Amino acid sequence: MIIATRTMVHPSTSRLRAAIGVCTTKGARLAGAFAYVLLVLGPGLALCIGLSRIPPATWPDLLVPRGRRPDLLWRSGALAAAVALGAMATGSLAALRLMQWRGRARATLRWLILIFLPFPAVTHAQAWAWLAGQFNRLLQRQGMIGILFYGWGVSWWVQMLWLMPIAIGLALVAFESVDPALVEAGRMHHAGRRVLTHVVFPLAMPLLLAGAGVIFVLSLVDYAVPSLFQVNVYALEVFADFSAHNQPGRALLLAVPLLVTTVAVALLSQARLRPAALSPSWRQVSPVGLDQTGWLVTLAQGALIVVALGMAVPLVSLALQLGPWSHFAASVAAAGPEIGYTLRVALVTALLSLPLAYCAARGALQQRYRWLWWLAITAPLAVPGPLIGIGLIGIWNSTLGHDLAIYGSPVMPVLASLARYTPFGALVLVATLRRLNPSLLEAARVLRPGGLRTWLWVSLPLHAPGLAAAYGLVFCLTLCELSATLLVAAPGQGTLSLRIYNYLHYGASDTVAGLTLVLTMLVLAPGVVAFCASALVFRRNAAPRLLAQGPSHDQG
Amino acid sequence: MRRVFSIITILILLVACSPHTEAVVVYTSVDQVFSEPILKRFEEETGIKVLPVYDVEAAKTTGLVNRLIAEKSHPVADVFWSGEFAQTIILQEEGVLAPYVPSAADGIPAVYRDIDGYWTGFAGRARVFLVNTDLVSEDRMPDSLEDMLDPSWPAEQIGIAYPLFGTTATHAAALYAHWGASEARLFFEKLAERGIRVVDGNAVVRDMVVDGRLAFGLTDTDDACSAVEAGQPVRIILPDQGDGQLGTLIIPNTVALIEGAPNPAIGKQFIDYLHTDAVAAELMASGWSHVDLHSGATVAACLEGQSIRGMDVSLGSVYDQMQLSKEELTAIFVR
Numbered sequence: 001m002i003i004a005t006r007t008m009v010h011p012s013t014s015r016l017r018a019a020i021g022v023c024t025t026k027g028a029r030l031a032g033a034f035a036y037v038l039l040v041l042g043p044g045l046a047l048c049i050g051l052s053r054i055p056p057a058t059w060p061d062l063l064v065p066r067g068r069r070p071d072l073l074w075r076s077g078a079l080a081a082a083v084a085l086g087a088m089a090t091g092s093l094a095a096l097r098l099m100q101w102r103g104r105a106r107a108t109l110r111w112l113i114l115i116f117l118p119f120p121a122v123t124h125a126q127a128w129a130w131l132a133g134q135f136n137r138l139l140q141r142q143g144m145i146g147i148l149f150y151g152w153g154v155s156w157w158v159q160m161l162w163l164m165p166i167a168i169g170l171a172l173v174a175f176e177s178v179d180p181a182l183v184e185a186g187r188m189h190h191a192g193r194r195v196l197t198h199v200v201f202p203l204a205m206p207l208l209l210a211g212a213g214v215i216f217v218l219s220l221v222d223y224a225v226p227s228l229f230q231v232n233v234y235a236l237e238v239f240a241d242f243s244a245h246n247q248p249g250r251a252l253l254l255a256v257p258l259l260v261t262t263v264a265v266a267l268l269s270q271a272r273l274r275p276a277a278l279s280p281s282w283r284q285v286s287p288v289g290l291d292q293t294g295w296l297v298t299l300a301q302g303a304l305i306v307v308a309l310g311m312a313v314p315l316v317s318l319a320l321q322l323g324p325w326s327h328f329a330a331s332v333a334a335a336g337p338e339i340g341y342t343l344r345v346a347l348v349t350a351l352l353s354l355p356l357a358y359c360a361a362r363g364a365l366q367q368r369y370r371w372l373w374w375l376a377i378t379a380p381l382a383v384p385g386p387l388i389g390i391g392l393i394g395i396w397n398s399t400l401g402h403d404l405a406i407y408g409s410p411v412m413p414v415l416a417s418l419a420r421y422t423p424f425g426a427l428v429l430v431a432t433l434r435r436l437n438p439s440l441l442e443a444a445r446v447l448r449p450g451g452l453r454t455w456l457w458v459s460l461p462l463h464a465p466g467l468a469a470a471y472g473l474v475f476c477l478t479l480c481e482l483s484a485t486l487l488v489a490a491p492g493q494g495t496l497s498l499r500i501y502n503y504l505h506y507g508a509s510d511t512v513a514g515l516t517l518v519l520t521m522l523v524l525a526p527g528v529v530a531f532c533a534s535a536l537v538f539r540r541n542a543a544p545r546l547l548a549q550g551p552s553h554d555q556g
Numbered sequence: 557m558r559r560v561f562s563i564i565t566i567l568i569l570l571v572a573c574s575p576h577t578e579a580v581v582v583y584t585s586v587d588q589v590f591s592e593p594i595l596k597r598f599e600e601e602t603g604i605k606v607l608p609v610y611d612v613e614a615a616k617t618t619g620l621v622n623r624l625i626a627e628k629s630h631p632v633a634d635v636f637w638s639g640e641f642a643q644t645i646i647l648q649e650e651g652v653l654a655p656y657v658p659s660a661a662d663g664i665p666a667v668y669r670d671i672d673g674y675w676t677g678f679a680g681r682a683r684v685f686l687v688n689t690d691l692v693s694e695d696r697m698p699d700s701l702e703d704m705l706d707p708s709w710p711a712e713q714i715g716i717a718y719p720l721f722g723t724t725a726t727h728a729a730a731l732y733a734h735w736g737a738s739e740a741r742l743f744f745e746k747l748a749e750r751g752i753r754v755v756d757g758n759a760v761v762r763d764m765v766v767d768g769r770l771a772f773g774l775t776d777t778d779d780a781c782s783a784v785e786a787g788q789p790v791r792i793i794l795p796d797q798g799d800g801q802l803g804t805l806i807i808p809n810t811v812a813l814i815e816g817a818p819n820p821a822i823g824k825q826f827i828d829y830l831h832t833d834a835v836a837a838e839l840m841a842s843g844w845s846h847v848d849l850h851s852g853a854t855v856a857a858c859l860e861g862q863s864i865r866g867m868d869v870s871l872g873s874v875y876d877q878m879q880l881s882k883e884e885l886t887a888i889f890v891r
Contacts, residue, residue: 067887068887068890068891071891072890072891126763129769130767133767133769136769137768150753224756228756228760230753232889232890232891236890237886237890239721240718240721240882240886240890241886243720243721243882244879244882244883244886246621246622246646248622248626386619386622389622389623390622390626393623393626393627394626397626397629397630397632398630399629399630407630407632408632482612486611486619486620487619487622487623489609490607491582491583491607491609491632491633492579492581492605492607492608492609494609494610498610498612499588501612502587502588502589502610502612503588503589504759
């Protein structure tokens with residue numbers, strides 16, 4: 001039965017591509033591709049102009065890792081892989097445990113984990129270092145030797161906990177989108193654990209792997225956490241060279257091995273997977289969960305404890321540093337303009353990223369030029385933030401771009417975050433588009449070809465989980481964006497992230513704690529908007545549910 | 557599609573709406589908490605709006621300097637106010653700066669001014685040891701950079717920031733200039749071999765000393781003094797102040813006018829303002845500056861009025877060693 005189920009849910013790839021492709025016209029596809037190239041790939045392409053300043057004789061030395069650099073690259077890749085594996089494994093298990101929370105209110109509560117997403121990496125690092133310091137003082141009072149809290153293991157632990165909300169968020173989307181009918185069918189013949197390993201996990205795998213890919217890349221290009229714990233990674237080498245030579249072209253060439261690694265991982269994680277078309281019955285209560293007994297339950301409970309610990313330590317650390325209420329209120333009031341501006345930038349960026357990401361994701365699933373689209377999605381992920389900023393200056397502050405008066409305006413941070421984070425949204429959408437049941441879109445096309453109502457009532461609800469996940473991810477990442485924004489922010493208009501990092505250096509821990517907590521509150525904004533929007537749309541429209549409850553399995 | 561473009565246009569306008577008034581654009585690498593009050597005071601006294609862009613330490617000196625270089629063809633900034641001098645000289649070499657000598661610069665020693673007037677120094681800081689007094693007794697206080705090589709100190713209790721970025725990189729280049737490349741390289745190789753803690757920035761050194769994770773570390777006076785003023789169990793030591801010792805590096809703030817600045821006249825007015833006695837006093841009172849460049853005296857309470865002897869190196873010679881020292885130290889410390 002399980003084998004039969006797995007066979008049933010794999011439609012022909014071409015049929016899925018065709019179903020997805022009906023959503024837009026050729027003109028819209030071309031416009032989308034042009035916008036993606038300009039806004040996402042443009043900064044990287046603009047940097048290539050700077051390559052002319054680099055003597056050709058030095059190119060091989062920069063492009064091919066030599067000396068100590070192969071070792072650095074290997075260790076950086078290993079750390080990123082370990083972080084991605086640890087975060088997705090723990091996050092998936094914790095998500096399964098959270099899926100046991102039934103009922104509308106408790107099901108909503110499980111998404112609260114996402115408010116920890118904008119905690120800066122350095123907040124996690126400092127919180128754990130603080131805890132280790134307290135522990136060491138305790139040991140020293142007992143006449144014992146303290147633990148050494150640095151090195152690869154510590155860096156792995158902190159990076160994993162920092163990126164855990166992404167892992168859990170994407171795992172929740174993956175599990176909630178599994179067709180309940182398939183799970184129930186599996187349960188009729190086998191115990192829950194077997195259904196989990198043979199039905200649920202394979203069907204959720206594209207999105208789980210996309211999550212692992214996203215975490216791998218974020219870990220690979222991060223040097224802040226490793227350098228705090230005395231771990232040298234390849235990304236630090238790129239920054240050290242950029243700092244020494246001030247030549248973006250050199251840094252870009254040095255970053256090519258990171259780029260190759262990123263592209264390879266993204267392709268491995270997604271490109272070889274067959275589509276698994278499903279009905280995303282995300283408005284129904286998902287039956288995915290754990291049996292009451294067994295080793296998997298123990299593992300899931302352990303994972304949940306790790307997650308709780310990972311959230312509690314920085315939260316407690318921030319709360320202890322918060323200081324008196326009056327000081328907190330004053331620091332928030334002083335940062336008022338930055339808070340409003342940051343929220344606007346994140347909301348607009350996340351919204352604008354959706355059509356771009358959708359266009360790229362659809363391109364990656366089409367027959368023609370799909371490899372080109374895969375490259376277009378994955379290559380920008382490995383370009384360091386400052387280089388994106390330099391590239392944006394190259395485009396919008398050039399002789400041609402200068403007349404448009406966009407450079408120096410408050411729009412630039414939106415463009416910076418679009419360039420950096422749209423590919424992350426595209427990766428999530430690729431994974432979710434794979435899972436759409438083409439029957440539903442085909443049926444809608446037959447009943448009412450084209451038209452806004454079809455798009456609004458059939459396509460949009462079917463795409464909604466993926467779009468919401470992509471929106472949330474881009475929104476949260478934009479809230480924390482620092483390195484590219486620093487280079488393009490309009491004079492006099494900083495973001496909250498810039499203010500936090502500026503105060504972090506000064507050591508104003510109470511101000512930093514207060515503003516970081518404000519940042520977490522901002523994450524709730526799109527959640528509230530999404531909840532209200534979905535309530536508004538679905539209260540007026542039962543059609544998608546009726547369609548989804550129809551013959552949801554592809555019989556071909 | 558028209559509908560989509562309309563929505564996008566509205567969204568862009570939503571973000572873009574901002575008033576335009578007469579203003580001076582100041583890029584500064586000085587911490588916002590120190591520079592913002594100065595900028596506000598200038599606004600109050602002149603009625604000219606200041607539009608600042610602040611740097612952050614996390615950008616590892618790849619921030620504003622690279623932005624200014626990238627903007628060279630169409631400058632946005634009028635003035636660059638740096639917390640140190642090496643980045644300013646890089647901008648001078650890249651042709652980003654325009655010469656301007658403020659009238660108040662006469663009293664500043666020539667060593668802290670560019671000979672062609674491209675930048676002027678003011679308000680000094682110094683490199684110091686921050687020592688945890690719970691862990692280090694009075695009779696064991698380190699007083700020289702050489703103490704970091706003393707095997708009687710456990711290596712994991714001594715810390716410096718990566719000597720590839722910020723003022724630690726500048727200090728390393730100063731040692732290259734003073735000792736010569738081979739002796740300086742040997743010094744850093746020994747530090748790396750010992751396994752001293754090389755951490756993410758001067759602020760992290762301060763935090764680790766305060767927490768007791770380090771016995772002592774090398775940092776800047778602004779970081780060190782903030783810990784002293786917060787009442788932490790720490791003490792500041794000016795290294796190498798004895799006879800025949802090399803002294804410590806004094807790092808002046810620098811300010812420069814941008815070539816092709818949109819508002820050069822206001823930019824010059826702002827530069828003049830930074831050189832007033834009132835600003836010097838305010839920077840010292842706020843804890844950003846601790847050394848009077850005119851006399852070399854320390855004036856901050858956290859240093860208890862100690863006099864300071866600076867290293868005998870020219871700022872230009874320090875800059876000349878920057879690229880070599882960064883390349884060699886990257887090979888030593890990033891592996």
